[in-house]
Amino acid sequence: MSNHEATGRRSAAWFAAEGRNGFIHRSWMRNQGFGPEVFDGRPVIGIGNSWSELTPCNAHLRDVAEAVKRGVWEAGGLPLEFPVMSLGETLMRPTTMLFRNLMAMEVEETLRANPLDGVVLLSGCDKTTPAMLMGAASVDIPALMVTGGPMLNGKFRGRDIGSGTAVWKLSEEMRAGKLTAADLREAEGCMSRSRGHCMTMGTASTMACIAEGLGMQMSGGAAIPAVDARRYALAQASGRQAVQLVEQDLRPSRVLTREAFENAIRVNAALGGSTNAVVHLLALAGRVDVPLQLADFDRLTAEVPVLADMMPSGRFLMEDFYYAGGLPVVMRELGELIHGEAITVTGRSIGAEIADAECYNREVIGTMSEPFMPPGAGTAVLHGTLCPDGAVIKVSAADENLLRHRGKALVFDRIEDYNAVVDDPGLPVDPSTVIVVRNAGPKGYPGFPEVGNVPVPKSLLEAGVEDVVRISDARMSGTGYGTCVLHVAPESAVGGPLALVRTGDVIELDVPARRLDLCVDEGELAARAEELRAAGDSAGTEGRRRGWEKLYTEHVMQADRGADLDFLTGGSGDQVPRHSH
Template identity: 60%
Template sequence: MSEERKLRSQEWFGGDDKMGFVHRSWMRNQGYPDDYFRGKPVIGICNTWSELTPCNGHLREVAERVKRGVIEAGGFPLEFPVMSLGETIMRPTTMLFRNLASMDTEESIRANPLDGVVLLTGCDKTTPSTIMGACSVDLPTIVVPGGPMLNGRFRGETIGSGSFNWLIKEKQTNEAFDADDLREAEICAARSIGHCNTMGTASTMAVMSEALGLTLPGIASLPAADSRKRVMQQLSGRRIVEMVKEDLTMSKILTRQAFENAIVTNAAVGGSTNLIIHLTAIARRIGVDLRLEDFDRLGSGVPLLVNLMPSGKFLMEEFCYAGGLGVVMKELGDLLHGGAITANGQTIADNYRDAKCYHREVIATREAPLQPSAGIAVLRGNLCENGAVIKPSAATPALMKHTGRAVVFESMEDYHARIDDPELDIDADCVIVLKGVGPRGYPGMPEVGNVDLPEKLIRQGVKDMVRISDGRMSGTAYGTVVLHVSPESSVGGTLAVVRNGDRITLDVEQRLLQLEISEEELARRKAEWRAPEPRATRGYVRIYLDHVEQAELGADLDILTGKSGSTVDRDLH
């Protein structure tokens, strides 16, 4: 570390004045010796542990292993909590609170005497929220993903903790799946510590953290219960101390090239559509101009290499045994910016040069991919003036070009009340349209876009239908589902004025989503439209409704974009 550059923490602990005395003396009640305050890099361990977040329930133990590494490298570790977002339990949706958790992370880092940060992440929103917050401060930062669960096992079959959820209604309807069956599957599905073991949003964001260069290479693919994960956690603690000495800040890693690498990698692994919103928000925090079209331009021609649910057959455990993300990065080769720097100080190309594949059914080659092109398709048309997205690898090929009659649900409550009504006028060729589930509409943009099909059609053997909404869907889900329609219905986008019986055209190859009515009729309907009353009048949700941006901008708060830096006013005691 350069002698000219003073550690940030020394502004708190380094002085022999009154405030130096105050800061050190109170910390001493925890038993820290003198040398901890005299030049050791202070490493904040940002922990999203909570017993209300099952995916992150093991992070207290992870923190201890990271601390061990920090101490070994000569650092001073201090663990602190931030808001934990448990996708499986929180209502109405954790996406409503992602920006709040990012604020918690940002202000906790900036306000305290920290020189570097370790982000302990797991469940879906805990990764983007903490990265977003840390980006805004821009200290040396490393991410330690909590890791996926081991495979679920149910009656001799492997099941995913997530993807199996979307089969339950079909099994109850067509396979006489009763309460005892459900309970047995429930017990078997999530059988170890860790987050969802499909390539859902949690695994996607862990993989993307590594593809961005924010982790040690190889850590994202390892299951939470694997002892090798523990080693990587300890090594991450060692590495963050070196990153502080090198002044390897987030902005030096999160370059335009890093974001492009993440988009390409997401396509190759069949990652979640939620990545689009999270990666865009992260880019806007760090100051990289990332557009919706970049995801299509960079990702849509990338071959699908990873055979994982929901796009494929296997789970994260097999992905690890097959060689993990390193194999994918090596296969992608010249599609990536190999010179992009990563948290270990090496480049992407250096980190994965020697990766080996041990199971080609799980990780394919570029020459013989599972699909020749995957990624995310960005749609345009009068139904989505500012864009919408679809994940082709999870969709039904026969529905990728389709025109059908709209069956409209004005809200989730309307959907639940009518979807299984035997008298509902709907058939397999119809297009299910769900309104009111965008960033402002729900509020929080829940993962409901992949709504269940009507029970009467499931009984007929219908597996998929075109579904359109301004919401999101779980990364564990599948189907021909158009998401993130913008502007959303609650702010007067075209989606707001779609009516039962309207004809809608989806043409993924042409990147088109069109409401088949005249411009004059569309203008008339919009003129008649009235905005709904806001669903909250106080607290954080009121702030969120006043400031949240649309999906194509990352659904962040407009008051949070851009870096604010690590400087904080000295107290005035």
């Protein structure tokens, strides 16, 4: 028996094989310059790389991969880098969320089909992180994540500006006549001035912190700036640790427990993190058969204040957050609200990892006794006649005067319809108007785009009104802000109550009571529903769908189920596929 066979590792089925199959597997690998000693039974560590120049946030990951390789070689493993689909938030249309599940499928199938004993996942941009975690969790081979790190703080005319958040703020200032187009062009290079993902507490930074909070990224790793040498030291250490994961047979199923998800939910609340974390965590939990419901996000965060004073809700950026101590400080500050016994990819408990965390700037990270915002200021979950299966709102990003609001709806069937008239001075709006945009959910768009924080009408901006209530079955960018009710479920495309709203209907929002209600008689709503059924697919979109979009539309679940595909829930395992040359 060879050393490789004696290990019982997956890769032995390829590299320890005798006869023709073994000859093929080893010989073709050797055209890359590998000597025979790399097939001596050492752990084979895949490096799944979402690098792409079409994904600016991940465009530096080839350099990160080289650091990971150093660590794998150091620990006696064989590193093999491979590409996976990359989802560039700033360029892909119609929305990267349409492709999150496709990327997760590619990661899952690639891991299962190849001679890998463990994997290091390199991600960064919004959907790359949850997609890679979902795929790896489904296969359940030893895995850990290294995110690419945030950009350095943006600097514009003597002040810090944050990626994404500055886009919304500066473009609104231009629409209001406070900035020129030339000013906005100047800000472009000032905002994105280094490698890395968004440096606000948007979805990219949120999901990096979520990966660390779940225990799937090494402690302290989420916040290190992309260009900081310590990012590459972390990557090298992660390569070493990946070999140890294989030696210990420490798999995602041991890390991604119910306790880990509860930690992640509370971390998101303490950070004032993105509402997108809700849908991604629900999808990931479904992959590992951990029972998680939308209501858990409200219940588990009732006592959690917002500790991090971070854009878009606050003042600071990820560079400041790292220098202040990063996520370990936040988790240590949460104390008994964190399940300290939860295991991490280091093999140690999260409690042990954060035990020595120290805060170096209390302006950036507050305490439980003196938080940035009180409990309940994170993501709130709403229910009511307009969202029977739930909706979410990021309280910290909303105007507190609008958290209890009653107003008449102005309804748009498509985001494009709203965008076409938002600057019309004759648009019938006032500060009490509730803007409703529908057909932007998982099935309806399709893909569940980030259009929920629609622009405030220009006429209101010019009058000094900066926020109005906006309701949709869409998502919102993690860098966005405003009183935006999102993820309304069921969505309008499947006949949810949002499809029945008409302009002039009264809608009542009561965030403290966790309610969102359409104030229309049940009999009238029943009549409208019958009209809708009779009309059928008036847009005629079903016949035009093909390929991935068709598969996605037929199988995607609703927002309260994580918008995963119904046939991807539950694990698939790492069984080596049968094959003989």
